[in-house]
Amino acid sequence: MNSRSLSKLTQLPCRRGLAGVGALRSFSVSASRSADFTHAVIGGGVVGLAVARALAERASAASLSSSASASASPVLLLERHSDVGTETSSRNSEVIHAGLYYGAESLKTQVCIRGRQLLYDFCEQYGVGHRRTGKWIVAQTPNQRNALEKIYAFAQSYRGGRVDLQEDEVLPLRWVTADEAKRREPAIRAEAGVLESLATGIVDSHGLMQTLLGLFEDAGGVLASGSPVVGITPLGGVGDAPGSGGWQLHVKPVGAAEETVVTAETIVNAAGLGAAAVHNMITQGDTAGPASPPMQLYYAKGNYFSYSSSQPRVSTLVYPAPDPGVGGLGTHLTLDLAGRIRFGPDFEWVTDPTDLAANAARLPSAIEAIKAYLPGIDAGALQPDYAGIRPKLLPPGGDGKHKKDPDFIVRSEPGYKGWVNLLGIESPGLTSSLAIGEMVEKLVYSR
The missing domain is CATH 3.30.9.10 (D-Amino Acid Oxidase, subunit A, domain 2)
Incomplete structure (x- = not known):
């Protein structure tokens, strides 16, 4: 369960015939090229951890079923801080919410209720501290x-x-x-x-995140902590949807003199407070993708x-x-x-x-x-x-009051291939994390 920093990725066995990913290099943009990783998840909060664990376990199961586990690419989890869960995920009430406040048509309601049920079962199975307090x-x-x-x-x-x-x-x-x-x-x-x-309760959020991290790494996932993403390029041939050839991520590890470049077949933006910046790296830097204004949180x-x-x-x-x-x-x-x-x-x-x-x-x-x-x-x-x-996702209302909170955004980004975008993930994100991980897994594998 020891996490590995991006600087140590060069020590991993070569994957799909590729050299270690520690050196800066360029990649082919053909859709048939091999990527360093099957999936890259950006953001190591509780939602990013839940997503990464779901994808790593799915990839691991697929590798075992095809007798190809030795050559399968792992899932990469990129976290800009030195440890996971240091932002919103560890600075909250640690409440397991019931799902009462968000409306019948809201995704928040759906994933909160599903997530609450999954979370209680998960805590029981893995011994994570929790209690149904009411x-x-x-x-x-x-x-x-x-x-x-x-x-x-x-x-x-x-x-x-x-x-x-x-x-x-x-x-x-x-x-x-x-x-x-x-x-x-x-x-x-x-x-x-x-x-x-x-149905309301409380949970040890730190214990939850460490357990998710352990399961993620046990399934072959790689955590790159202290590794902020500074640029993202969707790859693809002429006429193909951006991302159809995979994704190139530029990462600047803390203390490193140079960027590291890695590729992934798909990416998930689970960056929380940094999600708009990640979104804009793609949409504002990609002339082939759909035109859109910069996103602001x-x-x-x-x-x-x-x-x-x-x-x-x-x-x-x-x-x-x-x-x-x-x-x-x-x-x-x-x-x-x-x-x-x-x-x-x-x-x-x-x-x-x-x-x-x-x-x-x-x-x-x-x-x-x-x-x-x-x-x-x-x-x-x-x-x-x-x-x-x-x-x-919305600023305060012009009358000094607050507009009604918009819904969670969890979607395969229109106009792109292999990009799942998570935006405005706030409360009840902790409760919903396992359900969001389940949802993203289905989006990724239905592509």
């Missing part, structure tokens, strides 16, 4: 109660395209009476009602706050009722696997995706939001802890 969504006003009623109605009606499911089988919810709420969580205020999500920062007091005690996750005029799901209460309380994220727009310092100036507004549902909180025990950045 979640309370609490209302304080009639308007907030109405928001809970809409969530409940959606959960009762949603079947994900299937008609053979019983009520609550996909999105199990229940109303908590006032007496039960007072008995179970006496510290929580819920003046207008409590809706409980039975917008960055939503969420600050998290630690809590050092043991009182009040709470044993479930607590979320305020969703407010359409506020970004995110509100500053909520979550637990880690040791039972420690933490709060967040809040929501603020930033222009710098590397602005990861927790913003202490946000503490007063966080305290106000938390006191709405946890009035007995000791404000002196709250401290800014860490922050995460979510990639947004």
Whole structure:
């Protein structure tokens, strides 16, 4: 399970008769040429890891079934940082979401529900720390109660395209009476009602990512950490779709004097906060591909706050009722696997995706939001802890409020061959990661 940096790829056995990939060189653009790797996945967050693992296991199984495992190219996972999962994937609430908020036609709903089911099974199979904590969504006003009623109605009606499911089988919810709420969580205020999500939980995100990495490498995959991609060229003959001859990736390993060039039959852009830059490397540099304007991402920062007091005690996750005029799901209460309380994220727009310092100036507004549902909180025990950045496909609305979040984009990029593009993968990306990996595998192998 030890990862190998790109500089060490020259030590790997030659693949398909090719020399080591550490030296800069050019490649044929014929569709019949051999590539260094079957697939290249750009981005080593939890989604990139899930995609890379799915592709590596598929490639490994295909090699074994054809008795050609010794000559098969591995899958390459390119990560610009020195380790995997150091951006959005490790700076979140570590919540396994149920899939309540995104709408019946949303890809987010589909992959969140499928991903949640896969994730619980995966954690059980591989011993990844997790727990089904449940979640309370609490209302304080009639308007907030109405928001809970809409969530409940959606959960009762949603079947994900299937008609053979019983009520609550996909999105199990229940109303908590006032007496039960007072008995179970006496510290929580819920003046207008409590809706409980039975499928919500928490997961050790770092343990999940290390397990995915181990499975990826066990299947023959190669991790190139500290290896940012600086250029991408789709290959193909005259008249062919760009990428029909494979893909040439220029990589500048950290500390290296020169670029390294590798080729892959297909590429997956799972770069998260860097996904727009990767997208633009291709679309803005390729004169043969479809004309399109540069893509831009917008960055939503969420600050998290630690809590050092043991009182009040709470044993479930607590979320305020969703407010359409506020970004995110509100500053909520979550637990880690040791039972420690933490709060967040809040929501603020930033222009710098590397602005990861927790913003202490946000503490007063966080305290106000938390006191709405946890009035007995000791404000002196709250401290800014860490922050995460979510990639947004749309900017804030012109009226000062936030536009409704667009859906995930997971697609084979039109006009190209062998390029799967993942854009705007934010929450519930952690929950959805295994389902997205499953989806990308199907897209790649249906080409």
